[in-house]
Amino acid sequence: MELSITRYDKAEYIETDTGNKVSRKSVICGSQNIVLGGKTIIQTDCVIRGDLRRVGGGPTVVVAIGKYCVLSARCVLRPPYKTFKGVFNYYPMKLGDYVYVGEDTIVEAATIGNFVQIGNNCVIGRFAIIKDCVKIEDGTVVPPHAVISSFSIVRGSPGLCAGELPECIQDVYEQETKDYYAKFVPRR
Template identity: 65%
Template sequence: MELPVLSFNKQNYIQTASNIVSRKSVICGSQNIVLGGKTIIDDECVIRGDLRRIGGPNTVAVAIGRYCLLSKGSVIRPPYKTYKGVFSYYPMKIGDHVTIGESTIVEAASIGSFVHIGKNVVIGRFAIIKECCYIADDTIIPPNTVIPSFSIYEGTPGTFNSELPECTQEMYELATRDYYTKFVPQA
C-alpha cells in the first residue's frame, strides 16, 4: 500500500535545509541536540536537550539520526541515575530510520537504526534497543532491558513475541524515506 501525500501548513513548521520541525513542539536545550537530517518532529513533541551531564561545553544530550519521525506527543529525554551519590544524566543516541509513535516516552540509552516504536509506548531508562526491531503499541519496556536485533516486543512488561524477517532494514528504510518525501508543504 502506497503512502498518500501528507501536506502540512508551512506556518506551523520550521523547515531547515533538511529537517522539518513543528512550531508546536518543545525543544529544550537545542544546543545539546543533534539532528542527523531529514528528520520530522511533529506537534507536541518534547525533546529534553537541557537534561545533560554537566561536563565539557560540547556535551550532546540527544543525538538523532537521519530519516527519523517523532510523532505527535512523543517525549524524548536522556536517562539518569545516581552513582556514588552524584545525580547525572547520560547521553541518548537514536539511529537512522527510526519511527517513534504518538504519545510515546523514551528514556533509552540507545536505539539502533531501522526501529519502529508504536503508539503509547514507554521505553524505560537505559534500555538498549538494537537494530531492526519492532515495539508494538501500548508496550512498556522496563529499565535496563536489552532488545536484540530483529525482535518484536509487546505487552506490559514488554516481552519477546517473534522475529522480524531479514528484509526489515530495507522495509523500514523505504518507509521512512517515503514518509519524508511525501511530507510536503501545502500549496
C-alpha cells in the first residue's frame, strides 16, 4: 500500500529537536510527565493526559511514547486508574515503538507493545496489555484488564481474536510508520 503525502500547516505544528511533530491544536496536560521517543506525530485535537499521576511518591513519567508513533486526530491517551486499599491512584502508560493510533480512539491501556496498529473509533480499556505485533480493527472495544497476545488480529465488542498476522508484520508496520512520518510534510 502506497501512502500519499500528507501536507500540514507549518505554523500549526511544533517540531522538536528529536523530530517529534506536535499539533498546537492538541491538548497535552502535564507535559513534564510525558516522554516522546522521537519522530512521533501528534495530530490535531489529540488529548494526552500526563497530569493524571500517582499521588505521593512514584514514577514521574506518566505517559511514555516510543519512536515513530502516530497519534491521529481526536485520539485520547489517559493513564489507567484504580482504587487499591481505599486509595485512588493513576498508573503509568507505555506505548512502544512504531505504534499507530487511529482517529477518535480512546486508550487507557497499561502497555501497548511495539509494532501495533489500532484502528479508528476504538476503545482500549483500563490496564489492557497489548503485546507486540498486533492489529486492532476499526470500532473494536478491548475490555479492561484484557491481554492481547502477539500476532493477533482483534475485532468486535468485546474485542476477540479474529485471526493471526504473519511473522513479517513487524517489518511491514515499521516501514508503514516510517513512510507516514517521511510523507508528513509542511505545505510550501
